[in-house]
Amino acid sequence: MPDLPTTSRRSLLGGALAGGVLAAAPAAASAAGPAGAAGSTADIPRRQAGQKTMIGVPFEQHDMVRIGLIGLGNRGMGMLSGWSAIPGAVVTHVCDIRADRAKTAADRLVQLGKPRPVEHGGSSSSYQALVTSPDVDLVYVATPWEFHYTHGKAALLGGKHVGIELPIATGLAELWDLVNTSELTRKHLWLMENCNYGRNELAMLKMAHEGTFGDVTNGHGGYMHDLRGLLFSPTYYTDAWRRRWHTRSIASFYPMHGLAPIAACMDINRGDRFTTLAATATEPKGLADYRERNIPRTDPVWNETYINGDLITCMIDTAKGRVIRAEHAVSSPRPYSRINSLVGSRGIVEDYVSGSTGARAYFEPDHSGDTWRDFASYQSTFDHWLWKKVGDDAENNGGHGGIDYILQWRIVQEMRAGLVPDIDVYDSASWCSPVPLSVESLDRGGKPVGVPDFTRGDWAKLRLGLDSVETDMPPVQ
Numbered sequence: 001m002p003d004l005p006t007t008s009r010r011s012l013l014g015g016a017l018a019g020g021v022l023a024a025a026p027a028a029a030s031a032a033g034p035a036g037a038a039g040s041t042a043d044i045p046r047r048q049a050g051q052k053t054m055i056g057v058p059f060e061q062h063d064m065v066r067i068g069l070i071g072l073g074n075r076g077m078g079m080l081s082g083w084s085a086i087p088g089a090v091v092t093h094v095c096d097i098r099a100d101r102a103k104t105a106a107d108r109l110v111q112l113g114k115p116r117p118v119e120h121g122g123s124s125s126s127y128q129a130l131v132t133s134p135d136v137d138l139v140y141v142a143t144p145w146e147f148h149y150t151h152g153k154a155a156l157l158g159g160k161h162v163g164i165e166l167p168i169a170t171g172l173a174e175l176w177d178l179v180n181t182s183e184l185t186r187k188h189l190w191l192m193e194n195c196n197y198g199r200n201e202l203a204m205l206k207m208a209h210e211g212t213f214g215d216v217t218n219g220h221g222g223y224m225h226d227l228r229g230l231l232f233s234p235t236y237y238t239d240a241w242r243r244r245w246h247t248r249s250i251a252s253f254y255p256m257h258g259l260a261p262i263a264a265c266m267d268i269n270r271g272d273r274f275t276t277l278a279a280t281a282t283e284p285k286g287l288a289d290y291r292e293r294n295i296p297r298t299d300p301v302w303n304e305t306y307i308n309g310d311l312i313t314c315m316i317d318t319a320k321g322r323v324i325r326a327e328h329a330v331s332s333p334r335p336y337s338r339i340n341s342l343v344g345s346r347g348i349v350e351d352y353v354s355g356s357t358g359a360r361a362y363f364e365p366d367h368s369g370d371t372w373r374d375f376a377s378y379q380s381t382f383d384h385w386l387w388k389k390v391g392d393d394a395e396n397n398g399g400h401g402g403i404d405y406i407l408q409w410r411i412v413q414e415m416r417a418g419l420v421p422d423i424d425v426y427d428s429a430s431w432c433s434p435v436p437l438s439v440e441s442l443d444r445g446g447k448p449v450g451v452p453d454f455t456r457g458d459w460a461k462l463r464l465g466l467d468s469v470e471t472d473m474p475p476v477q
Contacts, residue, residue: 043452044452044453044456045176045180047180047183047456048180048184050184051180051183051184052183053183053455053456053458054182054183054186054188054424054425054426055424055426055455055458055461055463056420056463057186057188057420058418058419058420059161059188059414059415059418059419059420059421060418061415061416061417061418062088062137062415062416063088063416063477064088064089064090064416064476065088065089065090065137065138065412065415065416066090066092066135066136066137066138067083067089067090067091067092067093067136067137067138067139067140068091068092068093068094068095068130068131068133068136068138068139068140068160069083069091069093069094069095069105069139069140069142070095070096070127070130070131070139070140070141070142070143070151070155071095071096071141071142071143071144071147071151071165072094072095072096072098072101072102072104072105072142073096073101073142073143073237073238074236074237075142075165076096076105076140076142076143077101077104077105077108078399078404079140079142079399079404079408080094080105080108080109081108081112081397082397082398082399082404082405082408083140083408084109084112084114085393085397085405086405086408086409086412087412087473087476088412088416088473088474088476089408089412090114090115091109091114091117092115092117092118092133092135092136093117093118093119093120093130093133093135093136094106094109094117094118094119094120095119095120095121095126095127095129095130096120096121096126097121097122097123097124097126098121098122098238099119099121099122099126100121101121102119102120102121103119103121105117105119106119118130118133127151127154128154131151131154131155131157131158131160132158136158136160137160137161137415138160138161138162138163138411138415139151139155139158139160139161139162139163140162140163140192141155141162141163141164141165142165142192143165144237144238144241144242145167145170145241145242145245145253146170146241148164148165148167148168148169148170149168149169149170149171149174149177149178151164152164152168152169152178152189153177153178153181155187155189156178156181156182156185156187156189157181157185159185159187160187161187161188161189161415162187162188162189162190163189163190163191163192163411164189164190164191164192164428165192166191166192166193166254166256166257166432167191167253167254167256167431167432167435168189168190168191168428168429168432169432170253170432170435170436171436172433172436172437172452175429175432175433175436175452175454176429176452176454178425178428178429179425179426179429179454182425183425188421188424188425189425189428190421190423190424190425190427190428191256191260191423191427191428191431191432192407193256193257193260193407193423193428193431194400194403194404194406194407195256195257195258195260195261195338195403196260196261196264196407196422196423196466197386197403197406197407197410197466198261198340198401198403199379199383199384199387199391199401199402199403200340200351200358200359200375201261201264201340202383202384202386202387202466203375203378203379203382203383203384204261204265204340204342204349204382205261205264205265205384205466205467206382206384206467207349207378207382208265208266208342208344209265209267209467210382212344212346212347212363212378212382213342213343213344213345213346213347213348213349213363214344214345214346214347215344215345215346216265216266216322216342216343216344217321217322217323217343217344217345218322218323218324218325218342218343219262219265219266219322219323219324219325219341219342219343220258220262220324220325220326220327220339220341221255221257221258221259221260221261221262221324221325221326221327221338221339221340221341222255222257222258222259222325222326222327222328222329222337222338222339223254223255223256223257223258223327223328223329223330223338224258224327224329224330224334224336224337224338224339225329225330225336225337226330226331226332226333226334226335226336227242227330227331228286228287228290228330228331228333231243231246231287231330231331232287232290232291232294232295232301240301243287243301243304244304245308246284246287246306246307246308246331247304247305247306247307248307249307249308249439250281250284250307250308250309250312250438250439250442251308251312251435251436251438251439251442252279252312252313252314252326252327252328252434252435252438253308253312253328253435254328254330255312255314255326255327255328255434255435256431256432257338258326258327258338258339258340259316259324259326259431259434260427260431261338261340262324262326262340262342263324263427263430263431264465264466264467265342266318266320266322266324267462267465268318268427268430268459269424269426269427269430269454269455269458269459270459270461270462270463270464270465271320271459271460271461271462272318272319272320272322272459273318273319273430273451273453273455273459273460274316274317274318274324274430274433274451275317275318275319275450275451276316276317276448276449276450276451277314277315277316277317277433277434277437277438277441277448277449277451278314278315278441278446278447278448278449279312279313279314279315279434279437279438279441279442279446280312280313280442280446281308281309281311281312281313281442282309282310282311282312283309283310284306284307284308284309284310284331285310286310286331286332286333287306287331288306290331306331308331310329310331310332311327311328311329311332312327312328312329312438313325313326313327314326314327314434314437314438314441315448316434316451317448319459319460326434327339335352335354336352337351337352338351338352339351339352340352340359346363346364347361347362347363347364347366347367348361348362348363349361349375351375358374358375358376359374359375359376360372360373360374360375361373361374361375361377361378385468385470386406386409386410386468387406389470390405390406390409391406393405393409394406394409409473410422412473413471413473413474416473416474417471417472417473417474419468419471420464422465422466422468423465423466425454426454426455426458426459427465429452429454430451430454433451433452433454437449437451
């Protein structure tokens with residue numbers, strides 16, 4: 001392995017945390033970003049009386065984490081068994097606008113030998129009884145995107161912590177409101193970003209923070225997934241909710257799976273921050289072409305007009321001069337990829353390599369010439385403690401190669417041990433901001449727009465996140 005730079009992130013945090021203080025922070029950048037960037041989106045609203053940061057605030061300790069689920073479609077139902085399998089967690093309430101889904105979820109838990117949860121369903125307001133129930137500590141939201149903000153805010157106001165599937169909200173004002181509501185209620189809200197817990201992503205994070213990349217300069221991540229068949233499925237996305245987003249706006253709807261791990265490696269909101277975003281969009285050809293070749297003319301989908309580009313690219317600049325390219329493409333034929341590439345002054349990692357079964361790496365002085373090295377050769381040295389501790393359980397209990405279970409296990413552990421969350425509301429708002437900001441940039445002809453500082457100046461303070469210290473799950477009493 002190469003010699004580490006003189007000052008690595010770990011050495012900085014080790015000295016700062018050992019002394020009981022955070023590392024000294026440089027002056028915060030202007031909220032409006034560099035000259036020439038639109039500043040309207042980056043204005044920082046004032047805090048209300050009694051409102052204060054949630055940075056560094058630990059969960060209150062729970063002997064048992066009682067979980068309520070809102071949204072029991074493909075994603076919500078897919079996460080059900082994971083929640084029920086984690087030591088010290090119990091699903092106490094389940095909710096869906098379709099009451100039969102709540103019953104199906106309750107039946108499944110009973111089949112797994114778990115207590116039957118309370119069922120809510122039958123109306124669009126059924127979730128309100130769940131978020132105010134006294135026997136719920138954590139609300140998990142897996143409804144269609146347009147309901148995430150409403151359900152998440154209601155959970156906070158109900159005195160619950162809340163994890164929301166991607167994105168936490170689709171509008172900039174909504175993102176700010178979730179930040180403010182979390183700060184007022186003193187309850188955590190976070191994005192259920194499972195890809196941050198991928199084995200490669202966590203190893204890459206550790207390598208970046210221990211100096212293997214040297215100075216990190218740029219990264220590339222995205223969500224590249226041919227969803228055309230599922231988007232036109234009459235059953236997979238209930239009421240075709242996800243396809244209909246492609247008729248409403250030109251936007252990067254879902255870049256977080258690729259963006260968030262790269263942002264973590266760059267210490268976004270933990271020493272650096274997004275400053276500007278500029279977006280481009282290709283023509284919307286994929287869905288119309290797929291419909292032409294596969295859908296009968298008698299189908300009502302022929303009344304739809306698709307406007308979202310097949311590829312939306314966001315170029316994001318940071319306060320430290322780094323650049324991130326975040327992409328979203330779900331309507332073109334292609335193999336799945338989150339790209340997951342990081343570059344520094346001493347090397348590079350590229351994931352999802354064509355013709356390869358895994359990622360590849362090139363680091364000085366290990367390599368020379370034009371020969372890549374299998375990234376797996378670095379795993380034993382940089383494997384994250386979560387995968388060492390619960391990786392076997394994850395592969396047996398969780399979807400998406402185990403990353404769902406790792407995420408769920410870690411959340412329950414944090415809540416039971418009274419830890420500070422790995423992913424906070426500021427990370428979540430920042431990672432989701434490309435959804436509305438891509439719309440604004442494209443409306444301005446692709447010009448850069450300012451990215452809000454959701455931390456209100458605290459972004460410059462170096463602190464732990466996904467690079468957490470190993471801890472045990474508290475024993476179940």
